[in-house]
Amino acid sequence: MEYQERNKEIIRTSVVGIAANVLLAGFKAVVGAIAGSVAIIMDAVNNLSDALSSVITIVGTKLSARPADGKHPFGHGRIEYFSAIVISIIVLIAGVSSLIESVKKIFNPTKPEYTAFTLVVIVVAILVKLVLGRYVSAKGKKLQSDSLIASGADATFDAVVTLSTLISAGIMLIAGINLDGIFGTLISLVIIKAGVEMLGSPINQLLGTGVSPKLTDEIRKEVEAFPNVHGVYDIILNDYGPNTIIGSLHVNVLDTLTAREIHGLTRDIAEEMFYKHGIILTVGVYAINTEGKLGTLQKDVMTFINNQPDVLQSHGFYYYSDKNLVTIDIIPNESVHDDNVFAEEMKEKLNKQFPDYKFSIVIDHDYTEES
Numbered sequence: 001m002e003y004q005e006r007n008k009e010i011i012r013t014s015v016v017g018i019a020a021n022v023l024l025a026g027f028k029a030v031v032g033a034i035a036g037s038v039a040i041i042m043d044a045v046n047n048l049s050d051a052l053s054s055v056i057t058i059v060g061t062k063l064s065a066r067p068a069d070g071k072h073p074f075g076h077g078r079i080e081y082f083s084a085i086v087i088s089i090i091v092l093i094a095g096v097s098s099l100i101e102s103v104k105k106i107f108n109p110t111k112p113e114y115t116a117f118t119l120v121v122i123v124v125a126i127l128v129k130l131v132l133g134r135y136v137s138a139k140g141k142k143l144q145s146d147s148l149i150a151s152g153a154d155a156t157f158d159a160v161v162t163l164s165t166l167i168s169a170g171i172m173l174i175a176g177i178n179l180d181g182i183f184g185t186l187i188s189l190v191i192i193k194a195g196v197e198m199l200g201s202p203i204n205q206l207l208g209t210g211v212s213p214k215l216t217d218e219i220r221k222e223v224e225a226f227p228n229v230h231g232v233y234d235i236i237l238n239d240y241g242p243n244t245i246i247g248s249l250h251v252n253v254l255d256t257l258t259a260r261e262i263h264g265l266t267r268d269i270a271e272e273m274f275y276k277h278g279i280i281l282t283v284g285v286y287a288i289n290t291e292g293k294l295g296t297l298q299k300d301v302m303t304f305i306n307n308q309p310d311v312l313q314s315h316g317f318y319y320y321s322d323k324n325l326v327t328i329d330i331i332p333n334e335s336v337h338d339d340n341v342f343a344e345e346m347k348e349k350l351n352k353q354f355p356d357y358k359f360s361i362v363i364d365h366d367y368t369e370e371s
Contacts, residue, residue, distance in 0.1 A: 006143050010061050013139045013148055014054040017155070020132045021051035024125050031121045040122070042098035042184050046158060046191060050151070053087040057147050060084070064241055077241015081202040084147055088199035091154075095191030102184030109178050122166045129159035150198055205239060215277070219249070222276070223269055228253055228261070230288055233315040233329075234364065237279065248282040252315070255287040286316050294319055297357075301326060304353055308346065310336050316362070326350075327360040339363040 025047035032040030060083025066076045137152025139145075168183040220232045230252040237247035251269070253262060266283035273281045289295040298317045305314040305328065316329035336342045343361040350359045 004065070006145075007061050007065050009139065009143050010145050010148060011058050013136055013143075014057045014061075014151075017054040017132065017136055017151060018051045020128060021047045021054065024128060025051065027121050028125060042102065042187060045094055045098060046187075050154065050158070052090055053151065053154075056083050056087050056090075057151070060086075060147075077244040078206065080147060080241055081205045084150070084202035085199060087147075088195050088202070091195035091198060092192060095188050095195055098191065099185060099188035102181050102188050105181030105184060107181075109181055119166070122162060126159045126162050126166070129155050129162060133159065146201065150201070154194060154198075219273065219277070219279075222272065223249065223251060226251075226265065226269060228257060228265055229269075230254065231286075231315065233286070233313070234284070245277070245279045247279055248284060250284040250286050250316070252286045252288050254290050256290055287318075289317075289319075297326075297354075301328065301350070301354065304350070305330060305346070308349065310342070311346075312366070315364075323358065324356075325358045325360060326354075327362065329362045329364045331364045331366060 025044045028040050028044035028047060032044055060080050063083075064077050064079040068076075133152045133154075133156030135152070136148055136155060140148030140150075140152055164183050164186060168179050171177050171179055215237075216235050219235060223229055223232045233250045233252070235247070235249045237245050239245055251265075253265065257265075262285055266285070269283050270281045273279045289298045297319065302314055302317060305311055310333050311330055312333050313331040314328055316327065318327050319325070320327070330343075330346060332339075332342055340363075343363050346361050347359050350357075350361075
């Protein structure tokens with residue numbers, strides 16, 4: 001699906017969310033006022049915050065679609081993350097406000113009066129929220145929109161929260177026990193918890209989360225399938241918003257390839273990654289020495305390193321003949337906590353094993369997120 005069509009779908013889905021939440025908020029506010037139920041009124045406030053969240057999603061989606069310019073060469077896609085932060089803060093404010101009012105009700109309770117109409121509205125609200133949650137979540141997964149997926153989950157969760165209000169009403173009618181303030185407090189805590197969780201996701205995206213191992217493995221396999229590629233390393237991808245990923249990787253090629261052949265290879269890789277994944281990719285090259293003394297040295301050194309404990313991978317071998325210096329990139333495993341100490345240990349081992357050469361070790365890391 002094209003980016004513009006995706007944004008239109010997000011906006012249409014958000015409009016449905018606004019209509020449903022405003023309608024529910026109006027019904028709940030009236031019913032809550034008639035029944036004197038703070039839990040129902042606070043639930044209505046939560047519906048209004050959900051509607052406002054959909055409005056912000058629409059605004060954020062439109063702003064994020066603005067084209068790249070001189071100050072923002074990678075576009076404005078990250079505005080969607082800022083809009084998600086604003087939505088999270090609104091949810092938190094609503095949760096804290098309702099918590100204050102609900103706690104007051106615990107110490108100064110008022111007797112809510114539930115009618116058949118009140119209960120019917122609550123049941124309808126639960127059903128509407130369940131349908132809305134399923135609809136928005138499905139759209140979010142289809143469009144790969146975190147904001148819609150979160151909104152759908154929030155709507156489904158609201159149905160569960162409203163169900164707790166219904167339970168409170170049932171207890172009041174059957175046993176005559178007023179738990180309205182307690183249930184209102186529980187609802188408030190749930191809203192606050194959801195707000196905190198919602199806030200964490202966009203903040204992590206702005207800070208720069210790791211790429212999923214699934215996507216990294218897929219890219220590695222696809223690139224390794226190219227003729228003349230003998231290994232893929234240093235996959236680094238940066239998310240600049242939905243459908244905007246900038247990144248780089250290195251490939252191993254034989255030193256017998258010409259510059260023209262390497263140029264064609266890297267261009268083909270970059271084009272395929274763009275059309276398959278929408279990734280703007282820079283492809284670097286590591287040379288595999290194939291002949292003579294240098295070829296033997298590279299093979300022996302890399303084999304020695306890869307057989308060392310705590311080494312996950314090594315790559316980027318290069319020999320500076322004027323300095324008699326070999327440089328290598330090494331990725332250690334999780335047991336290594338001090339890169340500098342580990343680099344010195346590896347250098348000492350290499351100097352002992354290959355005393356005729358000097359070595360420079362660069363400690364590299366796997367930049368994918370933890371699975």
